[in-house]
Every structure is written in structure tokens, then in C-alpha cells.
Amino acid sequence: MTPNEGKESQLTSGKRIIFLGDSITDEGTFITYLDTYFEQHTPDIPFTFINLGISSETASGLTEADHPFPRPCILDRLARALEESKPDWVVVGYGMNDGIYAPFSIERFQAYQNGILTAIQMIHQSGAKAIVMTPPPFDPESMNDNVLLPDGKKDYSYKEPYARYNDVVRYYANWLLSLDSTADEVVNIYDPLLQHREQEREMNPSYRSGDGIHPNSDGHWVIAKTLLSRLFHITLEQMPDFVEQPDKSHLFQLILQRQQLLGSAWKEHVGHTNPSKKEALPLELAFRRGEEITKQIRKIVL
Secondary structure, three states: OOOOOOOOOOOOOOEEEEEEHHEEEEEEEEHHHHHHHHHHHOOOOOOOOEOOOOOOEOOOOOOOOOOOOOOOOOHHOOOHHHHHHHEEEEEOOOOOOOOOOOOOOOHHHHHHHHHHHHHHHHHHHHEEEEEOOOOOOOHHHOOOOOOOOOOOOOOOOOOOOOOOOHHHHHHHHHHOOOOOOOOEEEEEHHHHHHHHHHHHHHOOOOOOOOOOOEEHHHHHHHHHHHHHHHHHHOOOOOOOOHHHHHHHHHHHHHHHHHHHHHHHHHHHHHOOOOOOOOOOOOHHHHHHHHHHHHHHHHHHHH
């Protein structure tokens, strides 16, 4: 662990951090990596990482024509999420879904801008720090059997995306990077993930970074490592064992279990409009179960 030169570490006091985003956040591996890192290295400092990501969600409120249901919008649940979770920091990660997988449109882009700026304003009004995270790059070469469509088609979707949709995602990411005087922090995960993908493809041209939309576990580690660097000024020179071999890390598996338990409970407690509801315990019961897992974690780290 090496604090970045000239920057103060954030590890003197704990933080309550919630993560809002689409299915990339909902999946949550990068959050579990962060949670495991801090449990392993600073078990006496009270960090709480709450995953409130919801699959298919947007900041823009837009939905492509053939999406199976109206995409959820973060603005519909943000006030309750902030009121219930009472965070110190809020990490907001949107953009992949917001262009609805179509060529660039100024109307769609403005809807995205309005959604992000409104979210930042609401977070600040709650007294929390607003941290904006760029979307990851879209990777057409990693798509499964999805059909990539050229310009000029009537409808596009996550199943049949625009072939150059990464240009749209890049445009959205560039705009987010201009918000450094509006948000408290802007974290660029687009470029580190793109660099990682290009490095892997130099060694293996058939490398798949995920499914084109969602990064694989390697990508989630790049996200976690970038957040550690930008938010906590921690540079890791080597990949931790729990990332390289998560199945062999009892600590990681316990923290993953706790993350899934509490994340599901929090999401259903706050509420959302995705018709796919998670199997979740009532929040108070989930807290009690989570404390039982935490006792097992403490036996490992203390």
C-alpha cells in the first residue's frame, strides 16, 4: 500500500458510502473488492459500503423501444435512498444505458445531463459528498450473439446496439470529466478499463473484457483499484490474493455473502421500479444476519 505522493490519506476516519448505478454497480464485485481491502487492512476503521445499484437503471429516464419494461430512473428513488441510508459519500455510476444503445442524440444527452446534475444537487442537499464515476467503455468485440447495427436504423437496444456505441459512451464520459467543479470528485474508470483491455488484447487478440456492456472480474478490479487511488489515495502495486483467487479466500467469500445479503435488503427497502425484485430479508433482520457474518470476519482479520 502506497499513499500517492502529496495527497492526504482518507483512512483516519470511517465513511458510510453508498453506490448508485445500473447493472454494473448492481453486480457489485468492485464494491466487494473495496470492502475486502478495508476489512483486511484497516479493520478498526468503520467503513460501510452499501450497494444500491439497480439493473437497467438510468439517470436520463429514457428507455429503448423494445426494452422489456420501462427502465428505472435514479431520480425516482434517490430522495428515499439518501434519507434511509444517511451516507457520507455517494458514488454515482451511470451512462452505459443512458444513450439507449443508439447513435448520439442531443436530446438524449441533455436528458442524461439533467439527470446527473439533479442527482448531484440532491446529494449535496442531503449533506453528503457527491462522487461521479464515468461509465466503462462499450466493447463490441466482446458481445455474445448480439447484432451490431450501423447508422440509420429505426430502433437500437442493448440486444441490437449501435456498432459505434462506444463513441457515445466516450462523449458522455468526457462530459462527466468536466464536472470537477460541480461534483466533489469525478472518477474516470473509462480510460483505465480501455487501457487494460488494449493491453490484454496485445497479448491475446481474442480477449473478452466481459459481455460488451458489463466488465468481467478483471474489469471490476480495475474499477476498485481506480477508486482506491482517486478517493483514498492508495496505490496498489500488486493484485491482492483475494482478487486473484477469490474462491480460496475465506475472507472474500464472507464479505461477498454480507454484501449480497445487505445489498439486496437495502435495495428492496429503498424500493425501485425494476420488476425483477431480489430475494431479500427485511432490513432489520438482514442487519442481524450481517452482524453474525461480521463476527466471523473479525476472527480472521483481528
